[in-house]
Amino acid sequence: METRKKLLEIKNLKQYFNVGKPNEVRAVDGISFDIYEGETLGLVGESGCGKSTTGRTIIRLYDATDGEVLYDGVNVHGKKSKEELKAFNHKMQMIFQDPYASLNPRMKVSDVIAEGIDIHGLAKTKEDRMNKVYELLETVGLNKEHANRYPHEFSGGQRQRIGIARALAVDPDFIIADEPISALDVSIQAQVVNLMKKLQKEKGLTYLFIAHDLSMVKYISDRIGVMYFGKLVELAPADELYNNPKHPYTQSLLSAIPLPDPISERSRKRKTYDPKMHNYQADESVELREVSPGHFVLCSEKEFEQYKK
């Protein structure tokens, strides 16, 4: 893993809302992790834990309160000229959760997909532009005839394919997928996940996959980060996280997922998590520590010794 190239480095990223007001929210409170080239990093946690905000801050939909996001060694945030921003948007794209809300209902599918192509001037002629659109539609499993239709003529799964085609239009290296399948039916979810995996293989994409469906995340991700109240509490390779969860919150989260297996469901024992159980002292430094190679847990020095065993 050390030999792999870090595509993205997130260092002590903070995103506060309503700073200085009584209703200040620390949505993301100092998280650090790396994303390697070509991998899928899953980010899970309950709603309000800051996983979507993390994704949105990384792609600069929000300006970070503090911390750095280094993409290929270059900071994403901070003052940037229009050209610099464009170059950056070229590499990073996003797929949104709700395929009904994320496509402009007044634009034809071809224009939705080609918007990025137009902005970045990737097509020389009109014909070239349409050819690119057709190609993208085919890549995501739709066909040419769909280009002249409007979003309302499509089902949820098809719309999400359009959203994926739009993200691919500028040939990005890195895609943030914010719950791309949670609004879809089970039978359609598998189609979209397969498509995303196929595209990753063909184009060498890197994904940040945000979701709360843990079995799907496990399936698609190489590594998984678990967030709780704006903090990353555990980060580990997918199998390691599921087989050997260390942080009590991760354990509680895993014990809450119902599996499609009636026999194991009958004997399910759910663990509950109470942040007070750590009983951290004021002088203890609680940080992300590596308990085994590639497996990080948010813990104090004392817990660290326990987790290492």
Add this chain to the structure above:
Amino acid sequence: MSKILEVNNLNISFHTFAGEVKAIRGANFHLNKGETLAIVGESGSGKSVTTKAIMRLLPESNSEIKEGEILFDGKDLTKLSDKQMQTIRGKEISMIFQDPMTSLNPTMTVGKQIMEPIIKHQNMSKSAAKQRAIELLKLVGIPMAEERFKQYPHQFSGGMRQRVVIAIALACNPKILIADEPTTALDVTIQAQILELMKDLQKKIDTSIIFITHDLGVVANVADRVAVMYGGKIIEIGTVDEIFYNPQHPYTWGLISSMPDLDTAEDELYAIPGSPPDLLNPPKGDAFAPRNEYAMKIDLEQEPPMFKVSDTHYAATWLLHPDAPKVEPPAAVMKRREMYPSYNNK
């Protein structure tokens, strides 16, 4: 076990500008006393329409029950007058809706909303109803019930609101509780709490539950029996073990294989190709045939009847016909069969 609800040959249509949408096309099932029946299927398969028909909550302006009966305690609910229905809805049969954010009235205190059905159906005085409402809040696990009683829905979190909705549904000790995706809008940890609560309450007050969901994990957790719906029909019904370990219908195979469990490591997930049928013009023959890789010629011509697999397990697929060729289900289904060898011999 005695049947508390029986749905026979239910046919429901919606009249739209584009024509008649045949949303339910001959659904048959029953609910036993004290059990939990899960209805699964993708959106548009008719799960919600079926349960709304039981509650008579379908819009009268454009929907129509074309055929069939819904027998509850020997009475056919489709024949009752609106007045008679009012004495059943909320009292004998009550419902929990999907979205706790929208199914509560934001302008009424939570307590008042729980008291409503109690006063309406049980002729209790206001003060007695209040006592009962506070009891219910405690029953569904809301701390500081006396103070919470006076609060408005926006002061509750999603999981707490769903508890309030459950308290309202349980206010009159209904015989049947219909839960329409009650946990879909909730987080996994909260979902687990709500499921535990529902199972616990079912034991305490002895209701029968119809549980609609598309999450097979939830089904495995709560259900005694499972009905799989597709294209407005029940295409497979059986005990939860039979459906999960020995499914017969190719659609059920697809559903089960397309959900990765935590051990799935295959390169590609099994995905059911295509999209659900257009019920404006339901296809001839088996509605699933166009998406079914196991489809035979007869599937395109004639609808399969329900074939019996065991006393409790029925499936509508021509593959069960004695003359049908033997086919191998997808790997994920085979793996499940091996997990439960006692079903293999049948």
